[in-house]
Amino acid sequence: MQCHVDTAQAGERPAAEQEEAPLLAQQPSSRTGLCSTRCGLALVLHVSLFMAYTLRVSLSIAIVAMTNSSHPYGWSGNAPNGSHPGFAQDAPVYNWSAETQGIVLSSFFYGYSLTQALGGYCSGLFGGKPVLGSGLLLSSLITLLVPRAAEFGISFLIGLQVLLGLAEGVIFPAQYTLWAKWAPPLERSRLMNVADAGCTFGTFFALLVAGIICQSLGWPFVFYIFGGIGCAWCLCWFLLVYEDPVRHPWISAREQEYIVSSLAHQGSCHGRYLPLVAMAKSLPLWAITIACFCTDWLFYMLLTSMPTFLSSVLRFDLRENGVLSSLPYVGNGLGHILAGLLADFLLARQVLGTAAVRKLFSALGMLLPAIFLVAVPYIGSSSAVVVLLTLALTIISMTGAGININHIDIAPRYAGFLLGITNTFGIVAGIIAPTAVGLLISQDLQTGWRNVFFVSAALNLFGLIFYIAFGSGTVQDWAREDAAVQ
Template sequence: SHLALVLHFSLFVVYSLRVNLSIAIVSSVLSPPVDASKFCLLQAPVYDWSAKTQGVILSAFFYGYLFSQLLGGYWSGMFGGKLVLGYGLLATSALTLLTPLAAGLGVAYLIGLQALLGMAEGVIFPAQYTLWAKWAPPLERSRLMNLAEAGCTFGTFVTFPVAGIICQYLGWPYVFYIFGGIGCVWCVFWFLLVYEDPACHPCISAGEKEYIVSSLANQGSSHGRSLPLLAMIKSLPLWAISVAYFCNDWLFYTLLTSMPTYMNDVLHFDIRENGLLSALPYVGNWLGTIVSGLLADFLLSKHMFSTATVRKLFSVLGMMLPAVSLVAMSYVACDYTAAVVFLTLSMTVISMCGAGFNINQIDIAPRYAGFLLGVTNTFGTVSGIIAPTAVGFLTSQDLLTGWRNVFFVSAALNLFGLLFYVTFGSGTIQDWAREDTALQ
């Protein structure tokens, strides 16, 4: 659990660096009707970027992120998760410090920097899974991994108001200097506090070491250079996770990247005034992530259900309910409170997937957990690139019908992904992931 807490804060830092730009871009771009001097006590440079350019800047991150998922998983298997995650975080923090400089040099530099940032950050999640494959006993997996993952939401939730305040009082470049600086300092702690596997940790007791090592005994060691790629491509349980990632991330990224726009355009609601309400969905998600991990492990430890059943049960909760509440949301277009209730419900319940298909890679192939996370996250990232574009396309004509269609498409995709996962998902180690078959 020491590792879970360290990872919780590492992912907190990662996500605070990730959402910086989406907040700072609001202050760094000229908006016609507002007199900037009223808001900013210190004048920071302001750029004249069109909505289209802003879209390109924000999506450049995902292209880099997409590129390094598989590499991150592969490198983690070769060099260990500690090093890959530590250097990924260090690179992300250092590049964040350079953001205001890149913006000053020109928009092309900023787009390039964002792509590099995405590449640096893309190795972090696969590396995290590689560490968990060595540290998390099967019956504690859900709660430990979800405790770590909750750092993402916590980082987002804290950074939104804090970055807003920094923009207002110090100017937007300081958002990058402050959070980038925190990231660099945190890296020092990462390298000091984290050990690659229980065997080389000096502070844990012999009993605990023995418990972790014996519970993971039948999983095989790290994979080194070779990967059974053909067997992976043919593996239906792996396809099941990948399809679920694609469909669920579509809904998640729609909520994440397009919600501010929806609140503004359809609900005519100023996010700055009601910061608390727009933070509610994140608080729900943070709590839901931790609770679902505890619940899943409880069901597994009592041997009530098989691993596959637990993963599918949480996936049903985490994919079906948000789909239903999104469809409901499209019919309460003008009732702001109802919309926030449905949105909070969606973001809270979607966290159940964290104990569902989200961590299923480590059940079916612990030796390749980092690489498989890279594979499935690649599918998720592709939908992160397509979804905002689709939202723009669907809402370009008629706003209300457009947004209704956005919600319908997300809900339909989610239900398809759920069906596919429930049909083909598995909870047992696959033949191709066992040490003896991998050696042939």
């Protein structure tokens, strides 16, 4: 399968055929028009990642209603008949300890880490569209089974979360394989960040709505509703998305030629051979990997544990918890989009080179959130704490135009596989972080949360220093097509 495409297939379609085209078929009014096919792909990927994150985050807020206290780590006022005040009375409630809940929340990442590299490799061989679509469909079906798994026992729920992680693990690497075929270099930041913003907007939606569903319908309906919508969206995915510009039946010849010519230098996608030894020796790749680990620790810590912090330390009820937990992700989604636009502007105007842009946005996205986290334990106002956490998760989105896109800069032929590798290291942080939070706060709540924030800030600072020292913005020699060993 080739990443480059043949312009000979780019013919003008009849007007009637163009009028019947779906979302991705709209012709661009200009090279960078908002109605271009590649912008349509960014929108569809945005919704797909939105759905993926509603599925993975739903348990983080629903577990508050599933357990026999209003939050995992503290308050112990059980309601009559085993239900919480304000929750649907027929929803089952389970007696899970703080450590058990931490294991449940982190079990997703065990599966998620196993299919990252495999998803990148398979999407390079078979295409990003079928790999991503299959992963999202399986994730939706698995989500529908969560209430029944919880009834069977904690072991079944943990196993199902591992399966959910396995299914979702292929989604991000497959997305990068698609963008390697669709995103011109000077538009990568904006297109990929618009798509990635779906992650944080999906998190916002899940945290906001899941609490309301728990109180009005019962926590099982969180999984029924989100899983059902996910299955329906997968049909749209397979109808709207095409693997590359050549295969798209309604793309204009002008846009197809523009995309093809801008990506001609990167050559074909990888085959069965991968230069694993050269990858292992690459300092720029290690710089991305270590930075991803450090920043993902902070992100996953807040993603899975922020509802617990708001309820156990700041004493918000479940409805307030859902609203306040979701607010930082609105800023994060908007930050992704703005960072992408600004990064592409700097590159297009040649204000900074590729490496300088990636390091600048990584520095902003890693240093400032670390400062905010250090300040949180010393702030007496709950409102001020929410503001700082919102700013931290907003500004961390700047890394979307830095380390996150850097894979395609240094090795476009292997972008999906490399994303799978670096994401695997980042997910290790996701495995450790929730469990570490549970252990740190199980003895002393205030001191434990302070240590959680300090560790996250220190890791971010270390990762930033390493990335600035060894990061690169140019295609590596081992990633060039003429360097491949056939």
